[in-house]
Amino acid sequence: MLEQTQRTDLFCDYYVQWVHVYKEGAIRKVTLDKYLLTQTWLTRLIPELRLCDMTRITYQQLLNDYAKCHERQTTMDFHHQLKGAILDAVDEGLIDRDPTRKVIIKGKQPVEKKIKYLNQFELHTLLIGLDLGKEVNWDWFILLVAKTGMRFSEALALTSKDFDFSHQSLSISKTWDYKGEGGFLPTKNKSSVRKIQIDWKTVVQFSELLKGLPEDKPIFIKKEKVYNSTVNDILERHCKKNKIPVISVHGLRHTHASLLLFAGVSIGSVARRLGHASMTTTQKTYLHIIHELENQDVDLVMRSLSSLS
Numbered sequence: 407m408l409e410q411t412q413r414t415d416l417f418c419d420y421y422v423q424w425v426h427v428y429k430e431g432a433i434r435k436v437t438l439d440k441y442l443l444t445q446t447w448l449t450r451l452i453p454e455l456r457l458c459d460m461t462r463i464t465y466q467q468l469l470n471d472y473a474k475c476h477e478r479q480t481t482m483d484f485h486h487q488l489k490g491a492i493l494d495a496v497d498e499g500l501i502d503r504d505p506t507r508k509v510i511i512k513g514k515q516p517v518e519k520k521i522k523y524l525n526q527f528e529l530h531t532l533l534i535g536l537d538l539g540k541e542v543n544w545d546w547f548i549l550l551v552a553k554t555g556m557r558f559s560e561a562l563a564l565t566s567k568d569f570d571f572s573h574q575s576l577s578i579s580k581t582w583d584y585k586g587e588g589g590f591l592p593t594k595n596k597s598s599v600r601k602i603q604i605d606w607k608t609v610v611q612f613s614e615l616l617k618g619l620p621e622d623k624p625i626f627i628k629k630e631k632v633y634n635s636t637v638n639d640i641l642e643r644h645c646k647k648n649k650i651p652v653i654s655v656h657g658l659r660h661t662h663a664s665l666l667l668f669a670g671v672s673i674g675s676v677a678r679r680l681g682h683a684s685m686t687t688t689q690k691t692y693l694h695i696i697h698e699l700e701n702q703d704v705d706l707v708m709r710s711l712s713s714l715s
Contacts, residue, residue, distance in 0.1 A: 413456070417460055418455070451471050458502075462505045464505070473512040480495040485509065535647065544626070544637050546615065549562075549611075550612075551662075554602045560578050560580075571612075571613045573611050584633070588631060590625070596683075597682060600679075634655065637655050661681055667695050
């Protein structure tokens with residue numbers, strides 16, 4: 407039970423204490439930040455609401471107010487971050503009945519987001535223009551992300567030990583805390599722990615590049631603090647120099663996945679290579695590409711049928 411909590415205490419205060427007791431030190435910082443953001447919204451929307459006054463109507467109104475300026479999925483996340491605290495309060499007798507029962511999730515119409523990626527010719531143009539010298543630099547980083555589809559934090563955490571040149575594979579088992587103080591962190595989810603096959607040319611290039619480097623040190627980290635914007639700026643300069651669309655490092659991940667899908671690689675294989683928790687994530691992210699491929703399939707079916715006598 408949270409210390410000395412009364413039914414007449416403010417719900418905002420209860421939630422602050424609940425996050426401190428149950429979440430701090432138990433979840434990743436990026437997840438904790440979401441709970442803290444929820445805490446900020448509670449202070450804005452229901453600063454004076456007491457625990458004993460949290461009913462189904464007041465809770466639904468809270469969600470409705472939040473949904474006015476958030477999409478439905480974001481409102482759903484907000485609800486999930488509150489529900490744990492509320493159910494604990496119900497168990498402790500601070501709230502009479504579960505106010506989250508039969509809740510209705512609303513939200514703004516989501517803005518259509520089209521992912522940015524390069525086509526095969528544009529990617530080829532980018533890669534041949536990279537400055538791939540004998541020393542590790544950010545251009546090597548760009549090459550590796552383009553060829554593997556790794557997340558930014560996963561690529562930062564790579565050590566020479568993660569490369570298995572004899573089996574042409576790369577082990578992803580950790581990330582780098584570039585948003586915090588540096589150092590290794592667990593992967594985003596269990597599915598993110600994986601082995602990625604790499605082509606023979608990349609094997610030859612990196613086997614030479616990594617000679618003499620310590621096995622347990624990140625190959626791309628020269629100092630503790632690394633910014634996503636640093637690599638994005640370098641990538642932007644390359645894009646502009648080669649007169650191709652400007653994309654981010656995350657756009658290289660999209661480019662990698664898109665090229666695989668257009669090449670006929672199954673959604674399941676692409677999902678595993680990207681480290682997605684499920685194929686649903688892959689399907690949602692690359693829906694417009696999948697639709698484009700389906701249109702191509704329809705054309706192929708029609709041509710096949712018309713050739714029948």
